[in-house]
Amino acid sequence: MSLPNDDNMSPHAQLSSHFFGDLLDSVIADVASECHRIARLGLDRNLDEEEEELRLSAQARAMVADSSNSGETTSKYVVDIFGQTHPPVATEIFDCMNCGRSIVAGRFAPHLEKCMGKGRKARLKVTRSSTAAQNRYSRGSPSSTYSYSNSTSMNRLSNGAPGVAGEEYSNGSFEEL
Amino acid sequence: MSTRNPSYTNPKSCKHLADYKLRHRLNGFNSLQEHLKTTPAGKSSVSQSQTKIPRCGFCDGYRERLYLCLICSSVSCSSHTLLHSQSENGHDIAVDVERSELYCVLCCDQVYDPDFDRTVMLKHIMDLPPNRSGVADEEGAVRRSSKRRRLVSGLEFDSKKSKQMVSMRDRRAKSCYPWGLRGLNNLGSTCFMNSVLQALLHAPPFRNYFLSDQHNHEVCRKRSSDRLCLPCDIDVIFSAVFSGDRLPYSPAQFLYSWWQHSTNLASYEQQDAHEFFISVLDGIHEKEGKARSPSIDNGDCQCIAHRVFSGLLRSDVTCMCCGFTSTTYDPCIDISVNLDTPNCSPTGLANKSVKPNENTGISTLVGCLDLFTKPEKLGSDQKFFCENCQERQDSVKQMSIKRLPSVLCLHIKRFEHSPARKMSRKIDRYLQFPFGLDMNPYLSSSVVRNRFGNRIFAFEGDDLDTSAEYEIFAVVTHSGMLDSGHYVTYLRLTNQWYKCDDAWITEVDEGVVRASQCYMLFYVQKTLYYKANEDLSCQPISSRRDPFVPIAGCC
Secondary structure (H helix, E strand, O other), X not given: OOOOOHHHOOHHHHHHHHHHHHHHHHHHHHHHHHHHHHHHOOOOOOHHHHHHHHHHHHHHHHHHHHOOOOOHHHHHHXXXXXXXXXXXXXXXXXXXXXXXXXXXXXXXXXXXXXXXOOOOOHHHHHHHHHHHHHHHHHOOOHHHOOOXXXXXXXXXXXXXXXXXOOOOOOOOOOOOO | OHHHOOOOOOOOOOHHHHHXXXXXXXXXXXXHHOOEEEOOOOOEEEOOOOOOXXXXXXXXXXXXXXXXXXXXXXXXXXXXXXXXXXXXXOOOEEXXXXXXXXXXXXXXXXXXXXXXXXHHHHHHHHHOOOOOOOOOOOXXXXXXHHXXXXXXXXXXXXXXXXXXXXXXXXXXXXXXXXXXXXXXXXOOOOHHHHHHHHHHHOOHXXXXXXXXXXXXXXXXXXXXXXXXXXXXXXHHHHHHHOOOOOOOEOOHHHHHHHHHHHHHOOXXXXXXXXXXXXXXXXXXXXXXXXXXXXXXXXXXXXXXXXXHHOEEEEEEEEEOOOOOEEEEEEEEOOEEEEOXXXXXXXXXXXXXXXXXXXXXXXXEHHHXXXXXXXXXXXXXXXXXXXXXXXXXXXXXXXXXXXXXXXXEEEEEEOEEEEOOOOEEEEOOOOEEOOOEEEOXXXXXXXXXXXXXXXXXXXXXXXXXXXXXXXXXXXXXXXXXXXXXXXXXXXXXXOOEEEEEEOOEEEEEXXXXXXXXXXXXXXXXXXXXXXXXXXXXXXXXXXXXXXXOOOOOOOO
């Protein structure tokens, strides 16, 4: 902070500059005094740990940035800790608690939503969910943003009355899009 | 006094201060007391006269830092204090006039003394408008702490019981991984649910409750005609996940009941993990809260959701005119914090080459919590009606945590709503979070103490202890965009991190977790964390690989 030279200033400006300087000094002393107290009373005892955590975090980020090319996108094809691989869309089949039909696990939520026939956006959601499910392979890419305004209206046209429980599924699989 | 403040390292007073106190006892402090003035914001200063500006007795200056001699009340500026003590033998201790801090002239250092701080605080309390000053000791504080002790011992009991359960299941075990690791099938965009369930399944006190059969779904179904019971559905998931089965589990029944439960919610379409978390705990409370009458001495709910997750927030609104403080308490089951704006100073960026490990410019959880408990000036449009002044005044609001839960859920507000553009967007910024978190600085007692200049003084409910220290055990991360993202949970079990990505459970390095984009953070009290690890570890780490599991590529 460099204050302008006193010589070229009007007395008025000089005065305010002095006041400003005094106030600034006082504020600095306030902060210094406060910090001194905190340090002496040991209220900052976490400082070292916090710095260590920050260092570890920076290190981790650098490491992850380096190896990011080998990437998360393939995570669906990895082997889990038990040595198992799983299909991208869960294939377990069970009966819907609501209508009793056989449903494949990976499609259960959109089915149930329709099946229960409730909710303002039930129809939207079904489209969205199945879109998301189909796009699982390309997860993380922006292409998975759904454009449901179109498909919703298509749905309405093709499916007829909304909220009818599960009529369009004969064998538990969906052919919506 | 200071023995009641375990968070302090007891300040060691210098020889000169000790000498002074020996000779003059508290006389100097006491005569100074009536000249102490405190601003409504809590800062103290010494003011001997209403009209006269204090000046240095040697140079008549008033612009330097001024000190008042505790023995003769003469004022000297920082350049002349030493001169004063040389001319007047033994006049070594002075008070910083503007800050009312003790100063030892011979040591040239600010010094701290519990009795002096007490003098300052007592004067402050006398000056404040009566009652609800924010510092007065409450009966409630005492009652609460006794209640917490009981709660903790209750949890210990749970944990003992569940330890037996775990060791019983141990013998049937084929796996040498920590108990309860099982993938959850994605039922069609239900990763928001899976991610939160994984965290709940491994929240130690919550897990202990269900594993020790305190809500058994079979017993509950027999007893109650009400078929809709969320705790029962959670109990079913616990049984499934802790059964030792390794095939991913489909929480379909749970989804079905939860949707039936939440039909009365305005928005049926829940995709947000945090909303889901709140709604599940509400569902549990609804069922369990009825069964258990609230404890008699305070109205706290005894249901498992609240016993584990519920804390108490305190909000102080202080009048900037008279210092009157109005305090309100609100229960919470999680703490939502705003992302702090990193202090990206241009110089910090320019100096990158100088400091390669430059950490400014990174948002940190500690920064978010600082922001959460920072005093906030209320705008002129929301002036607060001061009961003491009997009119609307400028005021400052400050949040703090009155009581911490045993499991602390922190939610990072990553979804920003812009009312102007009627749009929501996700803030995709990295947030650094520590594995070990000390919540002491955010407790009401610390926050209030800090407001009054960190004086050594026993503030209301000053029960700082190790229970404010937390260890992380689960991180729910969100990647992608607002609508089409993906939730993944990282679980920390027996000090190893596991990534729970729907059906896939994999081991990950802690660096992956540190670098992840956190959305919800789950911390558990340190003591419970270590206890839980003892319970979980079933085999020495050296033999953790199961020989019967085919390794990829070898078959």
